[in-house]
Amino acid sequence: MIEDARVLRAGFVPREVEHRDPEVNHLSSVLEPITRGEPADTALLTGPSGAGKTCIAKFTVDRLRQRHLDVEYQYVNCWQNHSHYRAAYRVLEGLGRTVDIHRQSTPRDELTERLRDYAGSPVVVVLDEVDQLDDKRLLYDLHAMPQFSMVLIANREEELFAGMDERVTSRLTGGERIRFDRYALDELVSILEARARWGLEPDAIHRAELERIADAAAGDARVAISVLRTAARHARDDGADRITEENVSSAVPEARAEVHRKSLDSLTSHQRALYEVIEARGEVEPADLYAAYRERVDDPKSDRTVRNYLQKMAQYDLVVAEGTSRDRVYRLPERLAAV
DNA sequence: GCTCCACGGGAAGGATAGGCTT
DNA sequence: AAGCCTATCCTTCCCGTGGAGC
Secondary structure, three states: OOOOOOHHHHHHHHOOOOOOOHHHHHHHHHHHHHHHHHOOOOOOOOOOOOOOOHHHHHHHHHHHHHHOOOOOEEEEEEEOOOOOHHHHHHHHHHOOOOOOOOOOOOOHHHHHHHHHHOOOEEEEEEOOHHOOOOOOHHHHHHHOOOOEEEEEEOOOOOHHHHOOHHHHHHHOOOOOOOOOOOOOOHHHHHHHHHHHHHEEOOOOOOHHHHHHHHHHHHHHHHHHHHHHHHHHHHHHOOOOOOHHHHHHHHHHHHHHHHOOOOOOOHHOOOOHHHHHHHHOEEEEEEEHHHHHHHHHHHOOOOOHHHHHHHHHHHHOOOOEEEEOOOOOEEEEEOOOOOO
């Protein structure tokens, strides 16, 4: 049934990519000066999740490194490393320059110095989910160092620049922008087809089922591959030699539920209380929500902290905040209709 | 227009953790 | 071993901004 589970995992970078030639070529040309020993412009990749931004960034840099020995590369996910310290540390880690920095109390400037002193091969730093970085000075610092070239990845450009001061934005607005759109249905199908070809036994899944998955994924390749993985696991557990319509049907909500459950697990009891209030009321105005929350917990946090929680929860897609001012209401996100 | 409400940036402060110095 | 230092993380307070509704 499953021949190579790796290709069904999130984060797998295929040897060939589909439907993204213009983006690959654009990014390659932006990075091209590095091969001549010159610093490249900063590239900014934007687009919805599952549109292939991370995959294309990794693929393109890999390809560049295959052709040119003297290019280093470091990938940093800013969602997981959102502080200045952690992100800078990760960059150094990729260069093997952290040997004697194990302690947590290294002054921040020392990390920056360490980066500045780096005199090896040019480095491409891919900063994924860069809008999550809470101190954007790292971008400014790296920009000023010619040995580093940056590929920034964010869902939306506006949100990225929202939290930056003038100094940083003026440097970055000159960079190259590469936009990604959601995959069309037939594009997703051929992506899934390729994964099935590499990862599953021949004939393990038929085109009708692939189309079904692509349809449910609504243009998001990450979701599509996750559904394929779940369906393949179901079929394997059944001892079947092929993924059935039934496997796909049950995999769609399960893959979605899994993401949701993981997010819920990561909430604190206060955040969970907020979630439960919103769940119970359906749609609730801020003042009511704050009051109901204060009723519900022993030692309530301030409204400001609650707003921080809600913002975080919105980023995890656990709640939706509608309206920007007095019209603000909170509700749970609408689940896509079952397939 | 004016008022009100809510948002969210920023600064400040406390808790906590780990390395370094004495 | 104790105390100091510097970092992160979390929380709170203050307050400017801006849209909605009157």
